Amino acid sequence: MARHARAPLLRRLLLLAALAASCSYYLLVLQAQASAPPRYDGFAYGGGAAAAWKDAVLVEAFLDPLCPDSRDAWQPLKLAVERYAPRVSLIVHPFPLPYHTYAFHACRALYIANKLNSSSTYPLLELFFKNQEKFYNSATSSLSSPAVAVEMSKMASKAVGNSASEFLSGFSDSRTDSAARVSFKYGCTRGVFGAPFFFVNGFLQPGGGSPIDYNTWISILNPLVSQQGERIEMFTSV
Numbered sequence: 001m002a003r004h005a006r007a008p009l010l011r012r013l014l015l016l017a018a019l020a021a022s023c024s025y026y027l028l029v030l031q032a033q034a035s036a037p038p039r040y041d042g043f044a045y046g047g048g049a050a051a052a053w054k055d056a057v058l059v060e061a062f063l064d065p066l067c068p069d070s071r072d073a074w075q076p077l078k079l080a081v082e083r084y085a086p087r088v089s090l091i092v093h094p095f096p097l098p099y100h101t102y103a104f105h106a107c108r109a110l111y112i113a114n115k116l117n118s119s120s121t122y123p124l125l126e127l128f129f130k131n132q133e134k135f136y137n138s139a140t141s142s143l144s145s146p147a148v149a150v151e152m153s154k155m156a157s158k159a160v161g162n163s164a165s166e167f168l169s170g171f172s173d174s175r176t177d178s179a180a181r182v183s184f185k186y187g188c189t190r191g192v193f194g195a196p197f198f199f200v201n202g203f204l205q206p207g208g209g210s211p212i213d214y215n216t217w218i219s220i221l222n223p224l225v226s227q228q229g230e231r232i233e234m235f236t237s238v
Helices: 002-034 068-084 105-115 119-128 147-162 164-172 173-188 215-228
Strands: 057-063 089-094 197-200
Touching: 002 068, 057 068, 057 215, 068 089, 068 119, 068 215, 089 105, 105 119, 105 147, 105 164, 105 173, 147 164, 164 215, 197 215
Parallel strands: 057 089
Antiparallel strands: 057 197
8 A cells, every 4th residue: 555655646756856857948948048149159251251141151160279170170171161252151169178278268369359350350360270389288387367368468469450458458358258158158059069160051060079171171062052053942831
């Protein structure tokens, strides 16, 4: 009899647990909706490159400015996009990997540059790629966070055209911190867990975390670009 008495209680507990889980899920969904950023994450490459995404092949790259694989992936991607522009658009999403100690600083620096001089964002990204060894974990092990921000500001001022002190003040702006956080969170919502990661027209490309060479990019993009003249209605209303 005791066994039978326990059964309804167990069922009630399971139902309560299921209800609690459902409520938690919907609360998380609502929170995620409420915290959507005011603009789409990332930086468009080239003048007006992302003006008409619906008419172009859209490549999205998640890159860490202090990641060697991101560095190696950049030049082949850049050349491939430039070959097909404006039929191919590129958006780069900063994605600071947690095991690169000052990657978050570097991503904030990109947002500071974009605010001070939007045309300097990609030159600064390339400066980071060129000078990564200055900001590797071992190179900064004896430096404090403010000291690293100073060094990044000195380097960034060459690309941006503003003084190092003016650039450094951007690290005190909570908006650059928030923007870099949004970039990381956005990558997580897309299932990104490393760098570089690439999406083409919303579809994840294989080999996440490894560079894609130029010839492979051509083999990916060429068939898509060649089909752009064909208007295909994927969905029709009934």
